[in-house]
Amino acid sequence: MTVMQTTPAATERATPADICSAPPRRHPRPDGQDRYTISEVVAFTGLTAHTLRWYERIGLMPHVDRSHTGQRRYSNRDLDWLDFVTKLRLTGMPVADMVRYAELVRQGDQTFAERRHLLESTRRDVLNRIAELHDTLGVLDRKISFYAAEA
Amino acid sequence: MTVMQTTPAATERATPADICSAPPRRHPRPDGQDRYTISEVVAFTGLTAHTLRWYERIGLMPHVDRSHTGQRRYSNRDLDWLDFVTKLRLTGMPVADMVRYAELVRQGDQTFAERRHLLESTRRDVLNRIAELHDTLGVLDRKISFYAAEA
DNA sequence: TATGACCTTGGAGTGCACTCCAGGCAAGCC
């Protein structure tokens, strides 16, 4: 199934100089398909196969379908979930909390209120972090313009 | 520079519900003093004594003065440095990179250009992270308003 | 049909950033 030119695991160790440039590029999901192998999902999400299996083990993935020989076949719904999880990870939310959220989803509609609370508190975290980063940006700009003036 | 109200190490383990509320409150630096004990610095910065000693061990702190009995006495300059380091940490910069920066500072003025490059790339990282977080905010808002509509 | 890329598992290993421990010194107070 091809594993085109992403940066499969080239995200290994980025020096500060690298980091800025390119976020791990992901491939578009082909339309009209709903059963992806793990390596396709690696290409779409930028996660490693190890991490995908691990997510499943710890209960962060809803049950993934299997082929008749036991190989994983991810659906578009699974990919949507992974996209969401990846976003949550960016906020710095611990994996344990995401597992908690996944459990709530499994429990069905009566957990809507709790899920909303969880997301709302995450939202506040994100706003705080953005504010902190803006603050840091100010500090960096002052230092940089100092160095620029001296150079 | 101001470091106002924050609690010492009350940041232990915050559940998602807690996190939002208060950032660890720190104590203001008293004026007209320039030799602080490690426990005072703990109160000012919110870092633990362990972490302060560890930062020194790995070369992230410039040499800290000692009392005649060998106890650490931090200066206001040291506190400023710790504030800066703490800001860099918030950006997600790895400790090893901050140690690199500290080394450049120790090497003196001829490293201005390199320091500026390092900070500029950090600045780009921060901008990227802010953009990612805004993106995540959009996702969260959509989910939250979905749950709000259903509830 | 055989080669090689791909997939499976449980469990062990890794790297980062702390975090703690044991054993000991020094100062203040009753």
Next chain:
DNA sequence: GGCTTGCCTGGAGTGCACTCCAAGGTCATA
């Protein structure tokens, strides 16, 4: 003098989030 509190050190331990390994089954293609 005895007690408490605070500080010191090197080295070991912890928790998180992966990351890898060994041993073996599966699949596409030459």
